[in-house]
Amino acid sequence: MKLAARLVQQLSVSALIAFALAPTSTFAQSDSPIRILVGFSPGGSTDMIARHLALGLQRELGRPVVVDNKPGAGGQIAAQALKQAKPDGLTIFLSNSHAISMIPLTVRQPGYDPAKDFSPIALVALIPDVLVVSTRSVPSSTPSLKDFAAWAKANPGKGNVGVPAPASAPDFAVSMISAEISAQLVSVPYRGEAPLIQDLIAGQIPAGIGSIAATLPAAKEGKIRIVAINGMARSPSLPDVPTYGELGIAGYETVGFTALYAPAGTSDALVKAYAAAASKVVGSKDFSEKMTALGATAVQGAPEDVKKMMHAADASFASMVKRTGFQPQ
Structure with missing residues (x-):
């Protein structure tokens, strides 16, 4: 920004x-x-x-x-x-x-x-990317990145994070986030954001990275929760969502x-x-x-x-x- x-x-x-x-x-x-x-x-x-x-x-x-x-x-x-x-x-x-x-x-x-x-x-x-958590997968009405990290550590092998495409910034970001929160996360590439959001809502995958436009409707309904955003500053569209930098995760500042x-x-x-x-x-x-x-x-x-x-x-x-x-x- x-x-x-x-x-x-x-x-x-x-x-x-x-x-x-x-x-x-x-x-x-x-x-x-x-x-x-x-x-x-x-x-x-x-x-x-x-x-x-x-x-x-x-x-x-x-x-x-x-x-x-x-x-x-x-x-x-x-x-x-x-x-x-x-x-x-x-x-x-x-x-x-x-x-x-x-x-x-x-x-x-x-x-x-x-x-x-x-x-x-x-x-x-x-267009910033956001990290979202499925409220069906992570047992909290208002899960945070900290909650997701704790859940992933307690459920080894289940820390899958959906991304819209392989070899994309979100795809590479998963491994960076994984290292920073000391939890085993695995990137799962989809063919676009629509099927990713559907699986997040259904609880088929616990977390994902996508655009605000794709994730906000489901977030407003409480089906998923936006827990982090990339960039140097918070988005005017999501003033309550912290940046990765605020959460201690470096390397994903470019919007x-x-x-x-x-x-x-x-x-x-x-x-x-x-x-x-x-x-x-x-x-x-x-x-x-x-x-x-x-x-x-x-x-x-x-x-x-x-x-x-x-x-x-x-x-x-x-x-x-x-x-x-x-x-x-």
Whole structure:
């Protein structure tokens, strides 16, 4: 969160003026809608952010903007599609940090190099992960991380923690949390958050890591309890939930981000036009409120700010991967 705040503060007045003056006439003369590629199925947090962004961009740019879902491989398929797209302004990509910074570290041949194949446009949002405990598994109406640790120690071999995908930040975080709380925890990868939440509610798995948007509905019903959140500060959406750092667990401070990208080779004029429109949308009260409802935080940022965020995520994720001894597959 502090990094994001610094990036926003560093966004110069001259850059904002340039964004505001960027012309929309630089877009290709075509009746085709602008496509926002999303690497996940409809209904997920990244997809919902993309749909809110698409509506705003459509208003700002005065032309149709649609979300094109290409789910699979943690966003890898959509990223590959962006690489192959023409740099004409008709195809852009809204991605979370997993596809941008984690996949290149964990997949031998991902089929793209974000630094070479993508042109950053704008930051859009920060999305922290939360650790949740099933109230059916851990015998407490208000279980804490301390309660879960005690339960896991008393029930060896049962300390499973579900994560939305293998070789993801939550996946690697499980081993870090396990070492810090001195309890035997095992990461159990799922194919997305929906089945993970279902198993948590049913008590089929005692704990899990997921987004606020995916976990909050069940938490409000008392079926699961959110016990920790990553990042440098507590989330405005969950002011009573402590960070891992507050609980004495280091190494999981980097919050996932979403940002907008164009194919490499896209003209500076197009990138500026998109950055101008995205800055207005993301900075609006309406968009901010929608992000809060999703458990995310709207964050404005220029192309250079996206690059800084990418570099920070690259370093943090590399440390997590190295710490677990994972080898690229």
